[in-house]
Amino acid sequence: MRRGLTASLISVLCCASLHAESLVIPVAGQGWQVTFDGPVPAMENLMPNEHGLEYRCSDGRFSLVVVVEPPAASGGDSVACRDDVWAQARQNAQIQQASVQQWSAPGCECVEYLTADAGKDDKSVQANLICCLAYRGKWIHLQASVTAAKDEDRSMLKHLAQSLSCGPFTEWKGGRRQFIFGDLGRLQIEIPSGWWVGNMSTAKGLGLPEQWTVSLFSASDPNKSWMMTFFHSTARYTTMEDIRRTAENAQQKAVIRSVEGAMNLQEIKLAKGVGCQASYTDAFMVGKPVEVGLPRVSASAFVAPLPDILGTISIMADDVKDPYFQAAIKALDTLEWEPAKAE
Structure with missing residues (x-):
């Protein structure tokens, strides 16, 4: 009876444009949540574990993975988290090196880059974003991508990074x-x-x-x-x-x-x-x-x-x-x- 918040088993999904909405990922038992603005997902899956959680969602051209976990053995802040995650992600041979940019958003450290779209023509690219932050003894890293990316998609990813935050649950009494x-x-x-x-x-x-x-x-x-x-x-x-x-x-x-x-x-x-x-x-x-x-x-x-x-x-x-x-x-x-x- 494995737990997953799987919104749909539909495998053929349509997405003409990506409109941002406020999304929440609960870190249950820890007293806080991750929030950001992103496209309304067509399917999502939240998989908690004893160390934190893994969250996945997608909507046609857009896909996203968020991991909440303890810091690496060396520990450190948001910059250390970014360096650790990017050290692994940068091994992708499809990365267009000239497109790599590192920058800071409020509360998190980011890397954005382009990769060639698998199976697409030479002009089609995938826009990618990595955001990392440290909060209450955990590392949170978000990796988002949009295939056949346009300028508005890259702007959407940048807005996602700027909206990313962690904080306590809102008060709710039913x-x-x-x-x-x-x-x-x-x-x-x-x-x-x-x-x-x-x-x-x-x-x-x-x-x-x-x-x-x-x-x-x-x-x-x-x-x-x-x-x-x-x-x-x-x-x-x-x-x-x-x-x-x-x-x-x-x-x-x-x-x-x-x-x-x-x-x-x-x-x-x-x-x-x-x-x-x-x-x-x-x-x-x-x-x-x-x-x-x-x-x-x-x-x-x-x-x-x-x-x-x-x-x-x-x-x-x-x-x-x-x-x-x-x-x-x-x-x-x-x-x-x-x-x-x-x-």
């Missing part, structure tokens, strides 16, 4: 939140205290439905996560039996791997629409020490607030009785949907 999913509609839900809203992502695939995902996280526990994805469904869900069939088909493997050994679907009591959920404990993890990045329990939910709108929801934790885990499940009853208004 409450009702609204998420606008483009032409799909609007989601409203009560977010319990102890859960913070992360990033929103959208994936568009050729011949596949547009998917919108919102991720939530715990500030104190890297093994707690909550992800909700919504999209137009070709099937229609008007009864509990409709949604149960979809849940039963999707959860067969989870049942086989679980301590429960059986499907125990519970109704989600939406004000409008149908939904159900079940929780499972990973049998493989029973009796083993808690390991960061490998949560023990999951709740899998399916909701149809409208007959042609399907939501798939996963909530992760280490204990099925965890009060924050249970609060997240209960919050699904408060989910409401508003269709997008026709223009």
Whole structure:
């Protein structure tokens, strides 16, 4: 039951232009987060570990990796972090040496450079950026790239570097939140205290439905996560039996791997629409020490607030009785949907 905030499994993604939004990477259990302005991701994956984390996201031509880890044996500040990371990255034979520039942004040290686009014509280049900083005993290094780069893409990368920062989590005591999913509609839900809203992502695939995902996280526990994805469904869900069939088909493997050994679907009591959920404990993890990045329990939910709108929801934790885990499940009853208004 490996934890990952994977917003979409779509592999064919479209991206005509890159528009920056504020993005957050929680360093759960450490009391702080990494923030920066970057393109809304089509897919993202947050992988915590006992030393820090690795975060990956992409959107067509744009891709990004952020690593939070202890400093190298020699230690040091942001400059030392940059020198260590660049010593490895500079081995790339595709780097156009004349394009390499080192500069400082507020709070971080940067290297930008161009490489030849693999498989593209000689005039096509990939713009690359490395940003490094030290914060609370950790090194944070971000590596971003844009293929078929234009001047506006390089400007976007520079703005990303200038917006990069680390700091404590914002205060949040819980409450009702609204998420606008483009032409799909609007989601409203009560977010319990102890859960913070992360990033929103959208994936568009050729011949596949547009998917919108919102991720939530715990500030104190890297093994707690909550992800909700919504999209137009070709099937229609008007009864509990409709949604149960979809849940039963999707959860067969989870049942086989679980301590429960059986499907125990519970109704989600939406004000409008149908939904159900079940929780499972990973049998493989029973009796083993808690390991960061490998949560023990999951709740899998399916909701149809409208007959042609399907939501798939996963909530992760280490204990099925965890009060924050249970609060997240209960919050699904408060989910409401508003269709997008026709223009």
